[in-house]
Each structure stands twice: as C-alpha cells, then as structure tokens.
C-alpha cells in the first residue's frame with residue numbers, strides 16, 4: 001500500500017539519496033544511484049509531498065554553489081522524481097567533514113553505541129567539528145523549511161533527522177524556526193543501537209547529546225530495549241520526568257514521545273529479485289551452503305563466525321566436502337587502521353582453515369571481499385541452506401530479513417544472534433550467542449541437519465511476518481507517531497505527560513524524604529520561589545508558596561534556608577517568614593533563626609573599588625531604565641528594562657567601567673554583578689549553613705534539598721553533588737547543569753513544597769521553647785546519600801505538647817535576633833570586618849555572633 005504523508009517531508013541525513021559523480025567525457029556532474037531500503041521507502045514520500053532532502057553529496061566540491069544535476073530521463077530509481085531544487089547539498093571543508101565523520105561519528109559513536117567503549121575515542125576537537133557540521137545541516141534545514149512555508153504559508157513541514165550523524169541539529173533548527181515563527185514537526189530515527197546508561201555516561205558530553213536528540217517531538221529506535229535505554233538516560237542524566245509505560249519524556253516544558261519502530265526491507269522487491277535471479281553457485285546435490293553477508297566491521301563478529309565453523313569441521317569431519325561457507329565481506333572504512341587490521345586477521349584465519357581442511361576438489365570457505373550485485377545476492381540468499389547472521393551487536397540487521405524474503409525455493413534456516421535488533425522479533429530463527437564457540441558450532445550443525453518440516457514451518461512464519469512488516473509498514477508507523485499519516489484510523493492524538501503535579505515528586509524524592517527524615521531545604525528566591533519579574537521589587541512570592549513555607553517552617557526537624565543574590569535585609573523582607581535561615585549576597589551574609597550571624601570578610605581594597613564603580617555606573621550608564629542596586633558588599637547593575645537599540649551601547653560602556661575599576665563581571669539575569677574577589681559562593685555558603693545547623697556530620701543525618709534557577713545556583717549544586725538532591729529551574733532546551741533534576745517553573749517548586757508538606761504531615765507543628773533550637777536532638781536516620789535509599793529509621797517520638805498556637809516564650813538558651821540588633825548590624829555593615837569571636841558550630845548559647853571565616 002502506498003504511504004502518504006499529510007505534511008511535506010524534509011529528510012536530513014548524512015548522505016543525499018544518490019551519489020554525485022563526473023561524466024568522464026563531458027566532465028559534467030551526474031547522479032549515481034546508491035539506493036538502499038531507506039531511500040526506496042522514504043524518497044517517494046519526499047517526491048510526492050514536494051519535500052526536500054538535506055545531505056552531503058559524497059563529493060568535496062570546490063565550488064560550493066555547484067548545481068545538482070537533474071535525474072537521467074531513463075532513471076527508474078526511487079529518486080528519479082526528486083528535482084534538483086528539492087535537494088540541499090551540505091558543503092563543509094574536507095578537514096571539517098573528516099573530523100566530524102571519521103573523527104566523531106565513526107571513531108566515537110559507532111563503537112560506543114555498539115557497546116564497545118574500548119574502541120571509542122573521545123576527543124574534544126572532533127566533538128567540536130560534529131557540533132559545527134550539525135549546525136550547518138541545521139542552517140540548511142531551516143532554509144528548506146522557509147521555502148516550504150513560502151510556497152504554502154499554512155503548511156507544517158515534517159523534519160525527519162536520521163541517525164547518529166544528526167544528533168545535535170534539532171535544537172538549532174527549533175530555535176531558529178521559533179524565532180522566524182515557522183511551524184514544524186520534528187522527528188529523529190536512530191539506525192544503530194542505543195546503549196544502556198552505563199555506556200552512554202562514558203561520553204563526556206552526554207548531557208548535550210541527549211538534549212540534542214530531545215529537541216525533536218518524536219524519537220524512534222529499532223526496538224523497545226533501545227527506547228527504554230534512552231528513557232533511562234534522560235531520567236538519570238538529565239533528571240527528566242519520564243513515563244515508561246507510555247514511553248514519554250518531558251524535557252523542560254515539552255513532551256517527547258519515544259517509539260520502537262523496527263525498520264525493515266522492501267520485501268516484495270527482494271522476493272521478485274530471488275524469483276528472477278539466475279543460479280550463480282553450482283549446485284552439487286551433496287553439498288550444503290552456509291552464507292554470511294556482512295560489511296567488514298568489528299561489530300559483525302566475522303572472526304567469531306569463521307572460528308565457529310572451524311570448530312564445526314573439527315567436531316564433524318563428515319561435513320568436509322559437504323558444507324561450504326560462502327562469506328561475502330563488503331569493504332568498509334578501508335583507510336582506518338582498525339579495519340585494515342580486521343581484514344588482515346580474517347584473511348589469515350580463512351587462509352589457515354582453508355589450508356587445513358581443503359581437499360583437491362573442495363575448499364571449506366569461499367571468501368568474496370568486495371561488493372556483489374543485488375541479483376547475485378538474491379541468488380545467494382535463495383540457494384543457501386543456512387544464513388549465519390551473528391553480529392556481536394547490531395541495531396537491526398537487514399541481511400536476516402533479506403535472506404528470509406529471498407527464500408522462495410527449498411526452505412533454509414536462519415541462524416541469528418540475539419544481539420541484533422532483528423533477534424527481538426524473528427523468533428523462529430535459531431538464536432545463538434556468537435561469543436560461545438562450542439555452542440555456536442553446535443547451532444550451525446543443528447541448522448544443517450534440521451528436518452524439512454521444521455525448516456518449512458519456521459521459514460513460513462518468518463516470511464509471513466516480514467512480508468507484513470516491510471519497510472512501508474515501518475514508514476506508516478513512523479508517520480503515525482507524528483500524526484502525519486493520511487488515512488490514519490487512530491482516534492487519539494499522541495500521548496502527553498500530565499502537567500507536573502505533586503505526585504511526580506514521589507519519583508524524585510520518595511525514598512529520600514520520609515516521615516522520619518530530618519530535612520534541610522535550601523532555596524533560592526528569584527526564579528525559584530518567586531517568578532522572575534521586570535523589576536526585583538515586583539518579584540513577589542505567590543501567597544500559597546508563602547503559606548506552605550510557613551507551615552513547613554513550623555514542622556519539627558525541618559530547616560529552611562533562603563539563599564539569594566539579593567541583600568540580606570531585602571530577601572528577608574521579601575520572604576517575610578520568621579524562623580528561617582537567610583543568606584544574602586550569594587551567601588556573603590548569613591543569619592540563622594537564632595540570630596547567629598555570619599559575614600564573609602571583604603577586602604578593604606575591594607570596598608574602595610566598589611564605591612568608585614558604583615559612582616561611575618550611576619553617573620554614566622544609569623539611563624534608559626538601567627539602574628544600580630546597592631547590596632552592601634556587592635552591587636548589581638540591572639539592564640533588564642533597557643530597550644534593544646540602547647542595550648549594546650550601555651552594556652559595553654558598563655563592561656568598560658568594570659574593567660577600568662578592576663572588578664570582574666559576574667553576569668546574571670540581564671544584569672552585571674560586582675562581587676568580592678574571594679572564593680565564596682552559594683556552594684560554600686550552603687555547606688556553611690548545613691554545618692552550622694547540624695554539625696560537621698550533617699551529611700549522615702540530614703536529607704538536603706536545594707533548588708535554584710541560575711548560574712550562581714550551580715555552585716551550590718556542584719558543592720552538594722552526591723550529598724543532596726538538587727533541582728535546577730529552567731526552560732532551556734540545552735543546558736549543562738550539575739543538578740540531579742530539572743523543573744520547568746517556580747510553580748513546580750510550589751508543587752514540590754506541597755509534596756514535602758504532605759509527606760511530613762504526620763508531624764504536628766512544633767515549637768521548642770518558643771522556637772526550634774538549631775541543635776535540637778538528632779537521631780541517626782541512616783545513610784542519607786541521595787543515591788542510596790535510606791535505611792528505614794525508627795519513627796521519632798514527636799512532642800505533641802507544643803503547637804503553633806503555643807505562645808512564644810523567651811528562649812533562655814537561644815536568642816533570636818531582634819530588630820535593634822539587626823539595625824545595629826546594618827549600620828555596622830560597611831565597617832571593616834572583625835575577627836572571629838566564637839565558632840558558630842558551638843552551642844548556640846551566645847548572643848548574636850558575628851563570625852568570619
């Protein structure tokens with residue numbers, strides 16, 4: 001049945017669907033056919049929908065604007081209808097292409113994705129070339145989308161990226177199309193395996209890679225196992241919310257569907273070829289033929305296969321002169337040393353076996369190193385008794401399917417490795433582990449001696465399935481996943497994950513926060529508790545968030561710290577809840593609920609420079625909505641409200657002023673910040689807070705959660721790595737973060753707080769002696785590392801005598817900071833720091849302490 005798409009299709013693949021060559025007589029470029037199964041299936045859809053194909057032509061042309069020739073009038077191939085203006089050839093320099101193709105695709109992704117990491121190399125410059133070449137493919141794809149929109153403004157083109165060469169293009173395409181307001185659908189299909197998380201994590205830029213693939217709306221792999229591997233990676237590496245049942249991944253605010261789409265072959269074409277092909281191999285009625293057809297690649301297990309055949313001949317000498325192995329090895333990547341070595345090994349092995357077992361009229365192995373025509377191949381498939389398809393790892397393996405399609409005569413036997421994707425569905429094949437030589441030889445023997453009725457039965461079933469599930473079936477199923485199939489009878493649109501709800505946090509925190517957990521919550525303010533607003537004064541925390549935080553703050557064994565880039569007094573007044581730890585100026589100033597105060601010393605020299613910078617910024621660049629926020633030991637120059645046309649002039653001048661004064665710039669949300677030149681940040685401040693609240697061994701006893709939305713919060717996520725669960729609030733599609741999970745918005749933070757509240761709801765609000773002591777009794781609750789499920793702890797006896805309504809009594813041991821002391825502190829703030837007057841980790845029996853480190 002013809003497959004039709006509702007949308008014009010833009011195929012983006014490493015290669016164009018035909019090769020380019022030069023006519024030796026005229027010197028003109030001509031098309032050369034190199035159509036495989038994919039092109040056969042997909043090219044007609046591109047032709048019919050008036051779509052486009054983006055890819056490399058196979059030639060490094062000096063003239064980059066060279067015109068693609070039209071097809072020959074006698075061309076009968078699937079790409080004949082593809083006009084030259086439907087083809088966008090990618091032109092990159094030979095060196096860059098080599099780094100991308102050989103250096104990264106073939107030397108890194110090919111072995112890694114085939115779970116052979118020892119053979120993979122990881123080189124930053126090759127990865128950079130991969131990035132750049134993907135960006136070039138993306139640029140041309142956007143061109144293609146533009147053209148389609150110009151010719152039909154209402155259209156939504158379907159962009160289909162293919163294989164491990166194109167894993168980074170999607171985000172660039174999406175960003176540009178969003179910017180130009182061009183609607184698209186985007187899908188990706190991987191033609192090789194997708195390995196487990198354990199392998200993927202070896203790739204040093206795995207987060208970028210996964211996010212690159214997630215730029216699409218629909219992602220296809222050959223089999224379910226690869227889909228689950230991918231979902232697992234998204235959850236574990238990126239902290240994405242996933243649904244394994246429906247195979248959905250949420251990346252920031254988009255839902256991406258993951259689909260098992262086993263690729264196949266044009267079954268009928270192979271069957272017709274087999275029916276028509278001349279006999280190639282002379283038929284000796286006493287001889288059976290074993291057939292292997294492989295690209296000469298280390299993943300194909302050629303050496304294992306030939307060694308198993310050797311063992312077979314040793315175990316069953318009666319097979320000599322009666323079972324011949326015909327091995328076709330198609331040359332591949334012949335300029336690569338590894339492949340040359342493999343060829344050498346195979347040559348020697350075959351030579352040795354032939355030398356050992358040959359008789360005057362017979363050789364055990366016939367070895368063809370080269371290409372054979374499709375007709376010849378069909379004859380081989382038809383006339384062999386056993387096909388030995390035993391790769392060590394293979395995405396799908398189409399040889400197995402081609403063999404089955406060509407079995408039009410006496411039924412043969414398919415011997416198949418379970419490590420090929422095809423092994424998942426071709427159940428009637430004999431499966432054998434190619435790594436076990438003895439068992440392998442026995443399996444070949446079983447195949448050679450299988451009775452006809454069993455062969456018939458197995459082959460019939462195999463042929464039936466492959467006939468139904470041919471390459472067009474694959475294409476139809478793919479189009480269904482993107483809702484683009486004409487005459488699709490399905491009633492339901494593709495699945496969606498529910499918006500983030502409280503329950504989702506069971507997935508993230510279920511085993512980490514239990515009823516008996518001692519909990520530390522470290523939270524950023526802007527963009528985390530309160531949505532980002534045009535002016536900091538407008539960034540208000542939603543009343544509901546405030547109420548939940550208040551209730552949490554009254555729960556026993558819950559400590560909350562707000563760590564913000566705002567000044568201490570400002571963040572304290574914005575949040576407005578008593579009993580919390582507040583850290584201002586990225587943690588340069590910290591005050592605990594008991595009044596213990598910490599100020600990081602600021603070099604006197606810096607204070608002088610800061611004063612000058614503040615003055616000069618105010619004089620020169622505080623125009624057009626730009627302004628300076630004075631936060632004591634830090635200042636922030638805000639330009640969020642400056643119009644686009646003024647922005648460059650103002651920010652460039654501001655940068656000059658920072659340079660002239662000698663203070664380095666810290667960029668944040670449309671602002672530049674001047675911070676003291678000391679190695680103190682939200683990370684060290686977080687560790688300090690935890691240490692002072694719970695003692696040096698806090699990590700053993702406290703479950704810590706951190707949430708933040710910007711670059712300054714990354715310091716805390718890094719510092720807490722392995723010792724806390726951390727959330728990065730972000731909408732960015734491609735972001736490197738040390739956080740364990742990502743959340744789309746401050747609404748999700750509220751959901752998290754509500755989940756925690758519900759989780760701890762068995763605890764009654766408790767106020768110890770008027771307020772919680774920060775050295776309140778701590779019981780061991782086992783290993784608190786977020787990577788381990790905490791050991792169940794004995795439920796703590798919770799005092800129910802104190803409730804929120806108990807009037808506060810003055811605490812004899814812990815003194816709360818009162819306004820007078822606080823004002824005193826504010827007044828003193830600019831004076832040079834004093835030396836330590838007491839360790840903040842000691843019993844909090846001091847009056848408000850000003851400590852330094």
Ligand SMILES: [Mg+2]
Nearest residue numbers: 524526527709
């Ligand atoms: Mg923030």
